[in-house]
Amino acid sequence: MADSHDTATPPRRRRSDARRSVDAILNAARVVLGERPDASMEDIAATAGVTRQTVYAHFPSRDALIAALIEAAAAEYLSALDAAGLDTAPPAEALAQFLDAGWRFLRRNPLLLNPTAPLAPRPNRNALSEVVPPRLERLIQRGQGTGDFDASLPAAWLTAAVIGLQHAAAAEVAAERLTTHEAAALCLKSTLRLCVGQAPR
Incomplete structure (x- = not known):
């Protein structure tokens, strides 16, 4: 039972981490693009506190x-x-x-x-x-x-x-x-x- 519980926890944690990343990216995009509509994905990533690769992992394009x-x-x-x-x-x-x-x-x-x-x-x-x-x-x-x-x-x-x-x-x-x-x-x-x-x- 312990093994089953341990193997079930990481996917839930990963989904939770992914949701937090998506929310952070969307909130950053709302602010940054509201101020500078031509802002880059790098600008959005920096404001969100994530890497550029993380942004592209969730959103394949601008x-x-x-x-x-x-x-x-x-x-x-x-x-x-x-x-x-x-x-x-x-x-x-x-x-x-x-x-x-x-x-x-x-x-x-x-x-x-x-x-x-x-x-x-x-x-x-x-x-x-x-x-x-x-x-x-x-x-x-x-x-x-x-x-x-x-x-x-x-x-x-x-x-x-x-x-x-x-x-x-x-x-x-x-x-x-x-x-x-x-x-x-x-x-x-x-x-x-x-x-x-x-x-x-």
């Missing part, structure tokens, strides 16, 4: 690393939406939480705000464009049903308009015409005027 970083960011964003109470909080509050989750996502992943960043193609799994709009549309429909949101416009149109507003606000941040805080405040005010018909108090 594009593979960036794709994994984007997928991890998408998973974090979806988790934030799950925790935002979109289906249970009062509609206007839920809408504010939806927008806030998006801004926290962008603040944590500044690479996605950089229009010059050489991003790899988005991974197909958990594609945000397929998952996020239906959640927002469901929230808007709920708000229209309770009388909190204007029901004179189609929920699908309001969904597209809200997402468009946030993209426009993010573009202003990327162009350094607004700070993230300013853009978030303007986006919330404009979104509530669009959906509710008035600015927040």
